[in-house]
Amino acid sequence: MTDGPVTAGPVTAGTVTAGTVASLVEELRAVGVPVSVGEHLDATRAVAHLPLRSRAVLRAALRCTLVKEASQLATFDLLFDLWAAGGQDAGEAPLAGLTDAALHAALRDAIRAGDRFLQPLLADEYVRRFAGVEPGRAVAGVRYMLAATQAAGLDGIRDDLLADGSHSDGPHDDGLLAGGPLTNGLVGGGGVGGAAGPGVQGGPGVPGAANGHRGAPGSHGGAGGPRASALRDRLTRAAVDRAIDDFRQLLQSAVRRALVADRGARAVRRTMGVQLAQDMDISGSSAAQSRQIATAVGPLAQHLARILASQAATRPSRVSIRGTLRRAMGTGGVPFSIVTAPPRPPRPEIVVLCDMSGSVSAFSRFTLDLLTAMDSRLSRLRTFAFVDGLDEITGLVREARAAGRPLGTMEAAGAASLSGRSDYGRVMRAFARGPARSLTRRSVVLVIGDARTNYLDPAAAHFAEIARRAGRVYWLNPEPRRYWDDGDSVMSTYAPLCTRVEECRTLRQIADFVLSLASESSPAAA
DSSP states (O other): OOOOSOOOOSOOGGGOOHHHHHHHHHHHHHTTOOOOHHHHHHHHHHHHTOSSOOHHHHHHHHHHHHOOSGGGHHHHHHHHHHHHOOOOOTTOOTTTTSOHHHHHHHHHHHHHHTOTTHHHHHHHHHHHHHSOOOTTOOOOSHHHHHHHHHHHTHHHHHHHHHHHHHHOOSTTOOGGGTTOTTTTTTSOTTOTTSSOOTTOOOOTTOOHHHHSSTTOTTSSSSTTHHHHHHHHHHHHHHHHHHHHHHHHHHHHHHHHHHHHHHHOHHHHHHHHTOOOGGGSOSTTOOHHHHHHHHHHHHHHHHHHHHHHHHHHHHSOOOBOHHHHHHHHGGGTTOOOSOOBOOOOOOOOEEEEEEEOSTTTHHHHHHHHHHHHHTGGGSSEEEEEEESSSEEEOHHHHHHHHHTTOOOOHHHHHGGGOSSSSOOHHHHHHHHHHTGGGGOOTTEEEEEESOOBOTTSOOOHHHHHHHHHHSSEEEEEEOSOGGGTTSTTBOHHHHGGGSSEEEEOOSHHHHHHHHHHHHHSOOTTTO
């Protein structure tokens, strides 16, 4: 469990009371993180016995007692930062006497040396001086963060540090570029292969890989040759990028402290719209939210699989004729006891039609990720992508899952996009004349799209033929229901032909739908 860069703040283990823990629990419950009374009591007892006045230890203790799922960690960390934040007291600005040029030089030196004490103070000063925080304004701080980041000139500092790394001569370098606190985890002190060999000058705290004979005449880039030199450069870039990202996080924390000091943690949480990944609107999610949603797909799929497995035990069992007759042989052929077959878990055969046009592609991709992560619970899963053409991508989905990577939107669209404009009518005609012929009464057709046809023929008759051949047809529409049939939407044309139509915009709604889908028995088996 990583704690990220050290952040300044007034809340420490020694200052936490039962009331302050209760306020954090209340905030967690407000955004949907379930915290029981027992867990609340455990957290209160834990912080009462913490031996250190350390914010990192406090965060770890509350994580262990209040968070049960990995998908909730990002939300907890954000709420903890808001809850533990606090602005500087009036007149408390230890770096206020520095000029802008001196402040920038101090920042560059602090990042280069990996100074974890000075960097939070520099972040506070940059926010105080350059963010332009407007007291009382209900904002999430995005503009403040951009202003402070631009003033800090982090891209320029990164270029300077990389240039310093490419011209460093070894023993005289320190901090970031010579095995300081930021690079000890990347390069071992013994050089590229382990122990220091001939020609590699390690020295205390100076990794051999980073501080050997660099630039010696005829050495071709150091003791390890070109490969060692390339590895050294990659490690240097990684260390510099990590240091810059850490300071960006410190700036973000400083902005949050300024907002909390101005309006309070609860008001800031409401303005920021803090949510669990399962409750975020997929179609309107930002890049950071999309990463949180993608991280939550795997644990959610495992959770659904466990629920489906438990549902199988509660399904009605059928009489086992063979087992009953075999047992009856011991009682002269008289069946005194009935043997039942173990219940089988529901394993529907699903055919998915995914609209990969720009308006709903993100929702379609996350739905596919969840279904493919659960394919062990499905007897068969076929996937088709469409925009104004139809293309089967079942193989691509399996390859992406086997490789452990998400399926790219452009990769999934492939041959399914001809002009780039949705044409549901053309897609329904192509599906009805081809893949729909293999549908059976055990098949479940799942359409994911907004039913916006760009005012083209929706081919309702062909969709009716698909519904007639399949056992069930479901439609997931990521648009709010109030927008259905608005403009070029023809949802009301398709809806009467479907078994069920759902407004589905979040991972939680997708999960609820998958549970209902997999737990229903097919008409043929009823």
